Amino acid sequence: MSLIVQKFGGTSVANTERIFNVADIVTKTYEKGNDVVVVVSAQGDTTDEFIEKANEINPNASKREMDMLLSAGEQISASLLAMAIEKLGFPVVSLLGWQAGFSTSSTYGSARIKRVTPDRIRKEIDKKNIVIVTGFQGVNKYDDMTTLGRGGSDTSAVAIAAVMHADLCQIFTDVEGVFTADPRKVPKARKLDVISYDEMLELATLGAQVLNNRSVEMAKKYNIELEVLSSLTRVPGTIVKEESKMEKMLISGIAKDNDVARISIIGVPDKPGLAFRIFSKLAAKKVNVDVILQSVGRDSTKDISFTVPQSMMQDAIHVCNSFVEVNGAMHVVYDENVSKVSIVGAGMETHPGVAATMFESLFDADINIQMISTSEIKISVLIARDDADKAVTAIHNKFFGED
Amino acid sequence: MSLIVQKFGGTSVANTERIFNVADIVTKTYEKGNDVVVVVSAQGDTTDEFIEKANEINPNASKREMDMLLSAGEQISASLLAMAIEKLGFPVVSLLGWQAGFSTSSTYGSARIKRVTPDRIRKEIDKKNIVIVTGFQGVNKYDDMTTLGRGGSDTSAVAIAAVMHADLCQIFTDVEGVFTADPRKVPKARKLDVISYDEMLELATLGAQVLNNRSVEMAKKYNIELEVLSSLTRVPGTIVKEESKMEKMLISGIAKDNDVARISIIGVPDKPGLAFRIFSKLAAKKVNVDVILQSVGRDSTKDISFTVPQSMMQDAIHVCNSFVEVNGAMHVVYDENVSKVSIVGAGMETHPGVAATMFESLFDADINIQMISTSEIKISVLIARDDADKAVTAIHNKFFGED
Numbered sequence: 001m002s003l004i005v006q007k008f009g010g011t012s013v014a015n016t017e018r019i020f021n022v023a024d025i026v027t028k029t030y031e032k033g034n035d036v037v038v039v040v041s042a043q044g045d046t047t048d049e050f051i052e053k054a055n056e057i058n059p060n061a062s063k064r065e066m067d068m069l070l071s072a073g074e075q076i077s078a079s080l081l082a083m084a085i086e087k088l089g090f091p092v093v094s095l096l097g098w099q100a101g102f103s104t105s106s107t108y109g110s111a112r113i114k115r116v117t118p119d120r121i122r123k124e125i126d127k128k129n130i131v132i133v134t135g136f137q138g139v140n141k142y143d144d145m146t147t148l149g150r151g152g153s154d155t156s157a158v159a160i161a162a163v164m165h166a167d168l169c170q171i172f173t174d175v176e177g178v179f180t181a182d183p184r185k186v187p188k189a190r191k192l193d194v195i196s197y198d199e200m201l202e203l204a205t206l207g208a209q210v211l212n213n214r215s216v217e218m219a220k221k222y223n224i225e226l227e228v229l230s231s232l233t234r235v236p237g238t239i240v241k242e243e244s245k246m247e248k249m250l251i252s253g254i255a256k257d258n259d260v261a262r263i264s265i266i267g268v269p270d271k272p273g274l275a276f277r278i279f280s281k282l283a284a285k286k287v288n289v290d291v292i293l294q295s296v297g298r299d300s301t302k303d304i305s306f307t308v309p310q311s312m313m314q315d316a317i318h319v320c321n322s323f324v325e326v327n328g329a330m331h332v333v334y335d336e337n338v339s340k341v342s343i344v345g346a347g348m349e350t351h352p353g354v355a356a357t358m359f360e361s362l363f364d365a366d367i368n369i370q371m372i373s374t375s376e377i378k379i380s381v382l383i384a385r386d387d388a389d390k391a392v393t394a395i396h397n398k399f400f401g402e403d
Numbered sequence: 404m405s406l407i408v409q410k411f412g413g414t415s416v417a418n419t420e421r422i423f424n425v426a427d428i429v430t431k432t433y434e435k436g437n438d439v440v441v442v443v444s445a446q447g448d449t450t451d452e453f454i455e456k457a458n459e460i461n462p463n464a465s466k467r468e469m470d471m472l473l474s475a476g477e478q479i480s481a482s483l484l485a486m487a488i489e490k491l492g493f494p495v496v497s498l499l500g501w502q503a504g505f506s507t508s509s510t511y512g513s514a515r516i517k518r519v520t521p522d523r524i525r526k527e528i529d530k531k532n533i534v535i536v537t538g539f540q541g542v543n544k545y546d547d548m549t550t551l552g553r554g555g556s557d558t559s560a561v562a563i564a565a566v567m568h569a570d571l572c573q574i575f576t577d578v579e580g581v582f583t584a585d586p587r588k589v590p591k592a593r594k595l596d597v598i599s600y601d602e603m604l605e606l607a608t609l610g611a612q613v614l615n616n617r618s619v620e621m622a623k624k625y626n627i628e629l630e631v632l633s634s635l636t637r638v639p640g641t642i643v644k645e646e647s648k649m650e651k652m653l654i655s656g657i658a659k660d661n662d663v664a665r666i667s668i669i670g671v672p673d674k675p676g677l678a679f680r681i682f683s684k685l686a687a688k689k690v691n692v693d694v695i696l697q698s699v700g701r702d703s704t705k706d707i708s709f710t711v712p713q714s715m716m717q718d719a720i721h722v723c724n725s726f727v728e729v730n731g732a733m734h735v736v737y738d739e740n741v742s743k744v745s746i747v748g749a750g751m752e753t754h755p756g757v758a759a760t761m762f763e764s765l766f767d768a769d770i771n772i773q774m775i776s777t778s779e780i781k782i783s784v785l786i787a788r789d790d791a792d793k794a795v796t797a798i799h800n801k802f803f804g805e806d
Contacts, residue, residue: 016459050479054486056419061486068497069482072475076453079472083457083464094471099546120546143502143523 002167003125004029007039007135007157011174012231013077014044016084022231023084025172026130030090035125037164039135039157040081042073063108064144067137071097071145074134074153082132093124094132097145102138102156110149113138113156116163133160151212158215162222169224171211172231177238178203178210181254181396185389190400192252193236196243199252200226202344202378216240243346251345251354251399256388260290260340261313262370264305265320267330274327275304281319287312291340291373291380301330305371307382310336338370339388342380343395355379361398367391405570406528407432410442410538410560414577415634416480417447419487425634426487428575429533433493438528440567442538442560443484445476466511467547470540474500474548477537477556485535496527497535500548505541505559513552514541516559519566536563554615561618565625572627574614575634580641581606581613584657584799588792593803595655596639599646602655605747605781619643646749654748654757657798659791663693663743664716665773667708668723670733677730678707684722690715694743694776694785704733708774710785713739741773742791745783746798758782764801770794 006029008022022038030036050069054061075096082094101117124131135153140146148155154171161169178200181189195203197220204213210228219226219240229237268274275294282289287308295303308316313334320332348354358379362369367390371382383391409432411425425441433439453472457464478499485497504520527534538556543549551558557574564572581603584592598606600623607616613631622629622643632640671677678697685692690711698706711719716737723735751757761782765772770793774785786794 016456019460053419053483057422057483058486058490060490062489065482065485065489065497068485068499069479072478072482075475075478076472079468079475080456080460082468082471083461086465086468087461087463094468096471096548145499 001033001035003035003037003164005037005039005157005161005164005166005169006172007153007170008041008081008172008231009153009174010041010044010047010077012172013040013081018231019077019081019084020087022081022172023088025231025234026081027085027088027090030130036130037121037125037160037166038081038130038132039153039160040074040077040132041135041153042070043077043080046073046076067108067145067147070147071134071137074136078132078134085130085132090130091128092130092132094134095120095124096134097137097156098139098143100131100133100160102159104138104140104146104148106140106142106144106146108144108146111138111140111146113148113159116159118160118164121160121164151215154212154215155218158218158222158224158226161224162218166224168227169219170227170229170237171215172229173210174230174232175210175228176230176233176235177228178240178253180252180400181392182256185256186254186393186396188396188400192238194239194241195252196346197240198243198377199344199346200240202342202375203253203255211240250347250351251343253344254392254395254399255342255344256392257340257342258385258388259309259311260307260338260382261310261316261334261336262305262307262338262382263313263316263320263332263334264303265324265329265332266303267301268304269328270300270302277327278304278320278323281323282308282316285315285319287316287319289316291371291382293371293373307338307340307371335370337385338382339385339391340380340382341388341391341395342378343399344378346377348379349376357398358395361394362391365390365394367394404436404438406438406440406567408440408442408560408564408567408569408572409575410556410573411444411575411634412556412577413444413447413450413480415575416443416484421634422480422484422487425484425575426491428634428637430488430491430493433533439533440524440528440563440569441484441533441535442556442563443477443480443535444538444556445473446480446483449476449479470511470514470548470550473550474537474540477539481535481537488533488535493533494531495533495535497537498523498527499537500540500559501542501546503534503536503563505562507541507543507549507551509543509545509547509549511547511549514543514549516541516551516562519562521563521567524563524567554618557615557618558621561621561625561627561629564627565621569627571630572622573630573632573640574618575632576613577633577635578613578631579633579636579638580631581643581656583655583803584795585659588659589657589796589799591799591803595641597642597644598655599749600643601646601780602747602749603643605745605778606656606658614643653750653754654746654802656747657795657802658745658747659795660743660745661788661791662712662714663710663741663785664713664719664737664739665708665710665741665785666716666719666723666735666737667706668727668732668735669706670704671707672731673703673705680730681707681723681726684726685711685719688718688722690719690722692719694774694783696774696776710741710743710774740788741785742788742794743783743785744791744794744798745781746802747781749780751782752779760801761798764797765794768793768797770797
């Protein structure tokens with residue numbers, strides 16, 4: 001007998017038909033003799049509807065009251081799912097975040113889980129109940145409702161799996177698993193049977209929005225086996241687990257990120273400490289800098305380039321312009337029409353030819369590389385936005401073969 | 404400086420405009436230097452929508468899960484009202500039943516308040532916050548959400564007023580107060596400035612659905628002064644308070660109740676214990692018997708008549724038919740087309756002519772009285788349904804005068 005945690009997102013419980021579909025999945029798992037803890041998000045557009053209602057009243061409402069409002073969303077979906085499971089004739093109980101023992105930090109709107117005390121969940125499991133827990137929420141030290149922010153329900157599920165030593169944590173979503181590339185863009189993209197935590201983390205960071213990063217980090221830390229799968233097709237999904245348990249794949253996925261802008265400061269005097277000065281000023285303005293590239297100097301100057309999320313570009317340019325004035329660099333150039341395309345694979349650590357193969361595929365497709373950045377298991381290139389889809393297809397064909 | 408509890412029903416917070424109207428009432432009360440605790444119901448049709456959603460999934464859903472679902476309703480209205488008050492620039496905090504210290508019995512769907520521990524409310528008031536509390540809900544000893552059943556928010560408000568020794572508990576509703584008769588039926592009906600708890604209780608029982616009975620009982624027990632008033636017209640309402648503080652009115656109101664059916668067992672043998680046998684069997688079937696009348700016997704038999712709510716008529720007839728078979732009475736007759744019309748007034752205790760005046764007004768209007776029942780402060784008559792509105796007007800004219 002195993003303990004299985006199953007998490008269902010908002011689209012999976014969007015209406016009565018979908019709720020019964022979830023009830024069917026849950027009760028079939030229970031019927032096989034498993035203990036089942038279910039984590040649900042709010043139904044479909046509930047959260048958006050709540051936000052709209054709140055904005056109509058007060059666009060600057062406090063985050064405390066927003067959390068009070070939003071946390072009603074999972075309360076509704078959890079109780080409705082419980083009613084569907086009752087209808088199918090199974091013992092079930094729904095629990096709110098605070099009932100399930102979720103203690104969080106006090107930051108309303110993006111609280112972090114500090115502790116899960118699953119006494120009540122255990123008691124209900126001992127009574128042979130299927131236990132439904134509202135995702136995305138908890139209470140802080142003031143006994144106030146908090147929400148975990150984006151992707152919070154994934155994290156709720158993994159946290160329960162971790163603290164209860166679950167055998168498996170299934171994240172049901174609207175895709176069938178983790179693919180080698182975005183299947184809407186690359187028809188030949190393949191579903192992966194298995195992927196490591198680190199690869200999943202790199203892919204998540206790179207914009208393949210299958211799993212929330214915090215949840216993968218937590219799964220890695222507590223060594224919880226995750227399965228990403230669809231609530232609609234009922235086929236096995238992708239297992240996310242510890243690397244040592246699996247054969248390393250050369251590359252496991254290709255991801256594209258359009259939320260990126262490139263900024264370059266041209267003609268920075270070649271003096272020590274200037275790079276530090278720029279990036280500490282950017283950090284002070286809370287600008288997230290991603291890829292950084294410093295050219296080898298021509299004459300006595302050098303060029304410093306970096307990428308930032310699009311929303312932070314104006315702030316970054318402002319910082320750079322001040323820098324140019326004070327430190328006598330030449331000028332600042334920027335480009336919003338860029339994309340970051342990355343390949344991720346634990347196998348590349350031991351296979352030196354991966355980067356070369358990637359660059360070759362881009363060369364063959366006549367795509368110019370603007371910047372390159374590498375980590376142990378990831379290679380990212382910055383290219384023109386217009387080339388991005390072509391690049392993903394070209395790289396995919398190179399590594400995974402054409403049909 | 405006073406502590407004022409203000410309760411707003413679902414229609415008072417049905418939409419954004421109404422919510423701001425309530426926010427205006429609350430903040431004006433606060434601006435006068437009062438401490439304010441606000442109790443809200445769920446918005447307009449929210450509860451009905453939730454019930455519909457639940458029925459679509461499982462018409463036999465457990466009451467525990469229904470309470471989990473329904474209690475989200477006040478959570479939504481409370482947080483939205485808080486946001487509106489924030490928008491007006493006032494310090495505010497919304498609290499759920501469990502946060503506000505509402506401990507209830509375990510009966511889901513119609514829990515009773517066992518204890519209110521208002522530590523959190525006090526703390527927030529000390530911080531100069533306007534405190535909004537979700538009505539209608541609490542938690543039971545299992546830490547599960549419970550709802551108080553029909554009219555529960557009134558009871559929540561009075562409970563807070565009682566435990567915090569509030570100076571006044573205002574129940575805002577969609578009528579301007581308590582009237583001498585239903586103003587939709589009797590144009591000359593007058594709003595009462597003041598009414599006693601006992602009179603209010605009799606009127607509530609008799610179908611003048613202004614205040615929930617449980618809340619009036621609680622207000623009486625803890626001697627909390629209530630004011631029933633409209634959230635829309637902003638004029639003084641009706642004060643409900645202890646009788647000794649007020650001049651006794653001869654009669655304070657006339658009420659009509661259509662939810663009544665009359666059943667008679669004809670020809671019951673005149674033996675001791677038979678009446679007891681009928682009514683104990685009815686009680687066992689959970690039939691609420693209201694007015695009971697036993698005729699003085701003709702020959703060696705008598706007739707026993709009583710009234711029941713319409714929904715219990717079939718059950719009652721079934722019990723009576725069995726009784727007739729076993730005990731050899733003649734037969735059972737019943738009438739659904741009846742109404743109970745009652746007058747209530749603390750003054751009638753000391754004014755013997757009240758009943759006679761009432762009967763005279765009915766005689767003048769050519770209305771036949773089928774049954775009569777009296778208590779210290781109430782006289783009820785059972786008449787044909789078709790005569791009911793005419794009867795209310797006739798009695799009203801007699802006691803309150805024609806224009």
